[in-house]
Amino acid sequence: MLAGLAWRNIWRQRYRTVLSLSSIALAAASTVFLLSLQLGVYGTMKENVLRLIDGFAQVQPPGYSDDPDLRKVIADPAAVMARLNAVAGVTATAPRAETYVILSYGSRSYAAAVIGVDPAHEAKVTTLGSSLTAGHALAAGDGDAVLVGAGLARNLKLKLGDKLTMLGAARDGSVAADLLTVKGIFSTGAAQLDRQLVEMPLARFQSDFAMGHSANVIAVSGHSLGAIQSQLSALQAVARRYGLVLRDWAALEPALNDVIMLDMSVGLLWYVSVIVIVVFIILNTLLMSVLERTREFGMLMAIGMRPSQIGRMVWIELVFLAGIGAVLGIALGAGFTLWLSRHGILFSGADALFKQWHMPSTLYPQLGWVSALAGPLAISLCIAVAGLVPYARVRRLEPVSAMRAV
Amino acid sequence: MTNVVANIVECRGVTKHYRQGAIDVPALRGIDLSIEKGDFASLAGPSGSGKTTLLNIIGGLDRPTQGSVKVDGEELTGLSGEALADLRLTKIGFVFQAYNLIPVLTAEENVEFILQLMGEAPAKRRARAREMLHEVALDGLENRRPARLSGGQQQRVAVARALASRPAIVLADEPTANLDSKTAEDLITLMSHLNQISGVTFLMATHDSRVIARTRRHIVITDGRIASDERRNSAG
Ligand SMILES: Nc1ncnc2c1ncn2[C@@H]1O[C@H](COP(=O)(O)OP(=O)(O)OP(=O)(O)O)[C@@H](O)[C@H]1O
Ligand SMILES: [Mg+2]
Numbered sequence: 001m002l003a004g005l006a007w008r009n010i011w012r013q014r015y016r017t018v019l020s021l022s023s024i025a026l027a028a029a030s031t032v033f034l035l036s037l038q039l040g041v042y043g044t045m046k047e048n049v050l051r052l053i054d055g056f057a058q059v060q061p062p063g064y065s066d067d068p069d070l071r072k073v074i075a076d077p078a079a080v081m082a083r084l085n086a087v088a089g090v091t092a093t094a095p096r097a098e099t100y101v102i103l104s105y106g107s108r109s110y111a112a113a114v115i116g117v118d119p120a121h122e123a124k125v126t127t128l129g130s131s132l133t134a135g136h137a138l139a140a141g142d143g144d145a146v147l148v149g150a151g152l153a154r155n156l157k158l159k160l161g162d163k164l165t166m167l168g169a170a171r172d173g174s175v176a177a178d179l180l181t182v183k184g185i186f187s188t189g190a191a192q193l194d195r196q197l198v199e200m201p202l203a204r205f206q207s208d209f210a211m212g213h214s215a216n217v218i219a220v221s222g223h224s225l226g227a228i229q230s231q232l233s234a235l236q237a238v239a240r241r242y243g244l245v246l247r248d249w250a251a252l253e254p255a256l257n258d259v260i261m262l263d264m265s266v267g268l269l270w271y272v273s274v275i276v277i278v279v280f281i282i283l284n285t286l287l288m289s290v291l292e293r294t295r296e297f298g299m300l301m302a303i304g305m306r307p308s309q310i311g312r313m314v315w316i317e318l319v320f321l322a323g324i325g326a327v328l329g330i331a332l333g334a335g336f337t338l339w340l341s342r343h344g345i346l347f348s349g350a351d352a353l354f355k356q357w358h359m360p361s362t363l364y365p366q367l368g369w370v371s372a373l374a375g376p377l378a379i380s381l382c383i384a385v386a387g388l389v390p391y392a393r394v395r396r397l398e399p400v401s402a403m404r405a406v
Numbered sequence: 407m408t409n410v411v412a413n414i415v416e417c418r419g420v421t422k423h424y425r426q427g428a429i430d431v432p433a434l435r436g437i438d439l440s441i442e443k444g445d446f447a448s449l450a451g452p453s454g455s456g457k458t459t460l461l462n463i464i465g466g467l468d469r470p471t472q473g474s475v476k477v478d479g480e481e482l483t484g485l486s487g488e489a490l491a492d493l494r495l496t497k498i499g500f501v502f503q504a505y506n507l508i509p510v511l512t513a514e515e516n517v518e519f520i521l522q523l524m525g526e527a528p529a530k531r532r533a534r535a536r537e538m539l540h541e542v543a544l545d546g547l548e549n550r551r552p553a554r555l556s557g558g559q560q561q562r563v564a565v566a567r568a569l570a571s572r573p574a575i576v577l578a579d580e581p582t583a584n585l586d587s588k589t590a591e592d593l594i595t596l597m598s599h600l601n602q603i604s605g606v607t608f609l610m611a612t613h614d615s616r617v618i619a620r621t622r623r624h625i626v627i628t629d630g631r632i633a634s635d636e637r638r639n640s641a642g
Contacts, residue, residue, distance in 0.1 A: 001519075001522050005508070005510065005511070005519075008510035008511070009510055011510075012509070296505065296508070296509070299502070299505055299506065299508075300508070301467070301491060301494075302465070302500045303495070303500060303519075303520060303567065304492065304494040304495025304520065304523055304524075304571075305491060305495075305523060306491040306492070307488065307491065308488060309523075399462075399467040400462055400467050400468045403467070403502075
């Protein structure tokens with residue numbers, strides 16, 4: 001009964017109602033689009049960065065991340081990988097061994113990080129092989145082959161086919177030395193990686209550094225980062241079974257996580273201001289309409305409506321506005337976002353910044369339940385709560401003074 | 407209402423003072439008044455004499471400064487705002503000079519609304535609303551909103567609504583003040599008729615001599631006191 005009356009009341013001032021609905025819908029739509037864009041960008045950023053080298057998660061020996069020591073090993077990587085591969089959502093796993101070495105060519109020497117990879121598995125986990133600017137990716141059966149970052153190649157004045165000397169400490173403390181042939185040069189766009197990283201076959205690494213069949217980490221990949229994130233506990237269980245630990249993406253790339261968190265909090269500030277503004281506009285409009293109808297409320301009280309019922313009616317009017325506005329906003333925002341997620345948004349001129357995070361310059365918003373509903377729901381909820389102000393005001397009305405109002 | 411109460415309204419020593427800033431405005435200065443079941447009474451008096459104030463206090467819209475008011479046996483003083491609203495809903499019908507109706511509801515819905523507030527079943531309340539609109543000769547106009555009804559028609563809807571809940575008393579404050587004389591005449595005839603056929607008690611504050619001429623009880627109030635209270639046998 002109150003709802004029916006409230007419904008008719010909101011259409012008394014058509015123009016005003018259309019205006020209120022538009023402002024709610026636009027605010028809601030903007031949150032849908034912006035949140036989708038934000039999440040889309042984060043998603044692309046994370047996947048691109050993680051696919052480059054880390055993988056979506058890693059299984060490591062305990063303490064390895066704080067102190068990456070060659071001697072902390074996964075004794076039987078094949079067994080762990082078999083278990084990891086059995087977890088739903090996991091598409092590939094790759095064993096790796098990692099250490100620091102001195103690389104020399106001619107009279108020049110540089111420190112570098114060397115990663116031993118199993119080419120067959122690695123290609124399914126990371127994209128380093130696809131950022132080659134010269135030569136070929138590692139392949140099964142490669143012996144002394146090595147992939148060198150473009151920056152390091154420049155520093156050492158290396159070209160394809162050159163033989164460089166690698167010097168390091170083996171797992172047993174002996175000196176590890178080898179002569180490796182440059183098979184490819186990669187350029188990831190991340191200057192630091194390109195200056196410091198080399199990749200060699202895991203088998204050669206294991207024999208050079210006296211590691212037997214052990215590895216230092218196992219990188220895990222999935223259909224999507226989300227698929228892996230939703231299986232963290234299952235992956236953790238596998239790791240624990242072998243006395244290992246699981247590191248998720250945020251642990252692997254804390255800097256990226258920080259950037260995203262910072263950006264989210266800036267975004268949050270924006271959402272809060274949008275919500276505050278729209279709530280203020282709507283509340284103001286409703287208070288105006290309450291004031292205009294004071295005399296009518298006096299009449300309603302005279303004929304026996306309780307002040308609390310009138311208050312509720314006014315509150316329901318606000319909830320109707322919020323609800324319709326939110327639904328319109330979701331439709332509008334989702335439509336726009338879907339269209340853009342198909343066509344992409346080209347950010348020309350921001351290439352350098354984007355490249356740093358391995359981003360393409362065309363971005364695709366990612367519409368999901370969260371991005372479609374969070375903003376509009378927050379807006380309607382805030383309006384409903386703000387509606388307690390007119391409710392309280394109406395409840396305090398005295399019939400006689402209300403009826404004397406002009 | 408099955409209460410066997412001879413007096414529908416009983417006011418004892420009712421005073422009302424309004425505060426306007428520092429000034430104390432006495433609107434009622436000690437009213438003793440009983441309205442009997444079936445009365446068809448007018449409340450006349452000069453402007454500012456306290457007619458509206460008294461009507462509002464009897465109707466539970468306003469509270470007396472002192473004194474006691476009983477409506478249909480129930481003491482009003484001490485009731486909460488919500489309880490007074492419930493009392494108005496079930497025991498009192500109001501007809502004002504203007505702005506009586508809910509603008510977004512049709513004539514029929516306006517009448518029905520009261521019954522809805524009372525929790526009556528849809529079929530029953532619809533039938534009652536139709537019946538009441540028929541009583542006030544508004545057949546055919548049930549689905550019009552107030553904006554599309556004349557002043558006289560709107561007042562009839564208000565009367566129909568006031569009677570729909572079968573109240574103990576109908577309080578009307580200048581019900582004819584906004585009507586031309588023919589329409590005013592029709593409205594008072596209608597109310598008089600309803601009083602006679604259904605025995606509903608009416609108390610009407612009015613300046614209108616045509617209304618006063620048709621009432622059977624004639625109360626005059628001056629300066630917040632009852633100046634005279636006469637009964638006449640015939641209602642013109
Ligand atoms: N809310 C109020 N605040 C202050 N004074 C009031 C208020 N209501 C009424 N009064 C005063 O109380 C007195 C009685 O007013 P009331 O409205 O009852 O008179 P009335 O007989 O109905 O007059 P009228 O014939 O003009 O309608 C007047 O002096 C009026 O100014
Ligand atoms: Mg008056």
